[in-house]
Structure formats: C-alpha cells, structure tokens
Amino acid sequence: MTQPLGVILAGGRGTRMGHTDKATLILGGQTLLQRAIDRLEPQVAALAVNTNTDLPTEFTRLPDSITGHPGPLAGILAALDWAAAMGARHVVTVPVDVPFFPCDLVPRLLLAAEAHPVGLAIAADESGLHPTFGLWPVDLRPDLSAALDSGVRKVTDWTDQFGAAQAHFPTTEPSAFLNVNRPEDLARAEAALANAT
Numbered sequence: 346m347t348q349p350l351g352v353i354l355a356g357g358r359g360t361r362m363g364h365t366d367k368a369t370l371i372l373g374g375q376t377l378l379q380r381a382i383d384r385l386e387p388q389v390a391a392l393a394v395n396t397n398t399d400l401p402t403e404f405t406r407l408p409d410s411i412t413g414h415p416g417p418l419a420g421i422l423a424a425l426d427w428a429a430a431m432g433a434r435h436v437v438t439v440p441v442d443v444p445f446f447p448c449d450l451v452p453r454l455l456l457a458a459e460a461h462p463v464g465l466a467i468a469a470d471e472s473g474l475h476p477t478f479g480l481w482p483v484d485l486r487p488d489l490s491a492a493l494d495s496g497v498r499k500v501t502d503w504t505d506q507f508g509a510a511q512a513h514f515p516t517t518e519p520s521a522f523l524n525v526n527r528p529e530d531l532a533r534a535e536a537a538l539a540n541a542t
C-alpha cells in the first residue's frame with residue numbers, strides 16, 4: 346500500500362475538560378494539536394485536521410458534515426470525504442487527546458491491514474481496542490455515511506461488522522494510549538514527561 350493520508354480528530358467538545366477545545370491544551374510547553382502533528386506528519390503523505398472550531402492550523406481543516414456532535418465517527422467520515430477528494434485509497438486517523446501515541450502507528454496499521462479483506466485496521470494493546478486510531482479504506486465511505494444516518498454513534502458498533510484487523514502495540518509506561526480526558530489526565534501526562542527527562 347502507498348503511504349496514507351492522515352487526519353487528526355479534534356472535533357470533540359471536551360466537556361470533561363471543562364468544555365475546552367482539547368487541541369489547545371498545553372502539555373510540556375506544546376499544544377496537544379502540535380504534538381499530534383509532530384507524531385503523525387512524518388508517517389503520512391499529507392495531513393488535515395478535523396475540527397469544529399476556529400482552531401488555528403496551517404493544515405487543511407475538515408469540519409463535520411453532520412451537526413450535533415455525533416462523536417468520532419463524524420470525524421472519520423470527514424477524513425474519508427477528504428481522502429476521496431484527494432484521490433486517495435485510505436486514510437489514518439488519530440485523536441488529538443492521546444499525546445504519546447506510537448511513532449510507528451502507520452506502518453503497523455498498514456501491515457495489519459494487508460491481511461484484511463477490505464484493508465481495515467485498528468490499533469490495540471493489552472487494554473483492548475483503540476478504535477479512533479484506524480486505517481480506513483475510502484471504499485467504506487458510503488457504508489459509514491449510511492450508518493451515521495441510521496444513528497450509529499460508537500466506532501466499534503460500525504466496525505464490528507467488518508471484523509477489522511488489529512495492529513497490536515506493546516504495553517508501555519506511561520501507556521502510548523494515555524487519553525487526556527480530564528484535568529487529572531493532563532497532570533499525569535505532565536508527570537510522565539517530567540519523569541522521562
């Protein structure tokens with residue numbers, strides 16, 4: 346497979362973070378958006394940001410086409426729409442609020458997808474699936490659009506039918522999939538960075 350496009354999912358509301366746009370949170374002196382860009386950009390052919398705010402970015406901005414904050418599937422649809430417009434065959438998504446995600450995410454997703462009939466792969470580790478980290482074939486766009494129209498909101502409620510391939514990542518400390526949802530998660534991430542230096 347050729348190097349895929351990449352989209353950072355930053356379309357959430359951040360209610361558990363006091364309704365803050367999590368892309369703008371500062372960790373170790375950098376925004377979570379910049380951290381995600383720095384990790385993903387070297388792994389993909391081109392990058393875009395799924396956002397529903399006026400978040401400043403030099404990259405292509407992809408707002409949800411569905412109103413009412415239906416969750417990350419809307420961001421994955423926006424990513425697939427962009428990939429189709431770019432003439433690409435697949436796109437990788439990462440959420441903006443997982444700052445230590447693996448630097449070899451994309452090659453491992455690509456490897457896992459080789460064994461899957463439609464080339465769909467999702468990241469996993471010992472704790473389970475991390476379904477916002479996925480390699481999404483553009484051919485699945487109509488199916489996802491129909492699923493969203495019919496009210497599907499949870500990523501795995503949509504992907505389960507395809508039996509997505511899993512790209513397995515080792516357990517690390519701190520977890521590569523540490524998710525910054527609440528202020529205490531951000532404090533944990535800061536502590537992890539401080540320990541690493």
Ligand SMILES: Nc1nc2c(ncn2[C@@H]2O[C@H](COP(=O)(O)OP(=O)(O)OP(=O)(O)O)[C@@H](O)[C@H]2O)c(=O)[nH]1
Binds near residue numbers: 356358362421
């Ligand atoms: N495009 C889009 N992405 C979303 C939406 N809701 C969540 N996300 C993204 O999905 C990922 C996981 O988000 P969550 O932490 O579950 O939701 P959140 O809205 O960011 O935060 P909470 O409001 O605290 O649940 C993040 O990358 C979010 O940016 C949405 O309605 N649209």
